Amino acid sequence: MALKSEDIGKIRNAEISDIERVVEIANSSLTEYYTTNLMMDLYHSWRDAFMVYTLNDRIIGFIAGGKFSRTEARILLLAVEEKFRHLGIGKALMNDFIDLCRMHNIMSIRLEVRTDNTEAIHFYQKYGFSTISTIRAYYSDSSDAYLMWKLI
Ligand SMILES: CC(C)(COP(=O)(O)OP(=O)(O)OC[C@H]1O[C@@H](n2cnc3c(N)ncnc32)[C@H](O)[C@@H]1OP(=O)(O)O)[C@@H](O)C(=O)NCCC(=O)NCCS
16 A cells, blocks of 8 residues: 555554554454553553554554663564555554653664564564574464564
8 A cells, every 4th residue: 555645644642542543453464462451551551652643543563671680671572554554654653662761771673573473583583683592482382482672
């Protein structure tokens, strides 16, 4: 899908009223199942790091970050609605998240990604994430995850 010149894409902090839509994107993009309650917990864990990308006021992507320690952040969830992928939306969300982390004196970011999710792995590699280790049976279907990490 191409964006039109009149389309307006924006990133803003998520609000509680956005959570249902975010759950919808998560469950259509990711293999784990996310409930509204779980998403609310993520939202409350670090509200500034829960951001949505809107196109003409409709949410089409989001990122949920968390703190792993005082100086390390985590990307908990990142997803863009399928028909809007490869348009730079993931990149925009990632850049805003990194900027936020820098403002909070975070020095590194970690994340887990399914070992068969080559699309996301390429995306993260492009942003300088390296694979640190493999976590066996990380997901509910017993699939493995790569732990990826980046200094910022
Ligand atoms: C991973 C994801 C968020 C990327 O979002 P996106 O909006 O499509 O990514 P962007 O368009 O911003 O891509 C930025 C860069 O990442 C790389 N990239 C993105 N998709 C890629 C792919 N399929 N293959 C290789 N590289 C890719 C490209 O280098 C791209 O830069 P370029 O367009 O200048 O070449 C998106 O694919 C997605 O929602 N996937 C499903 C959910 C998911 O797997 N999330 C991660 C779970 S850990």
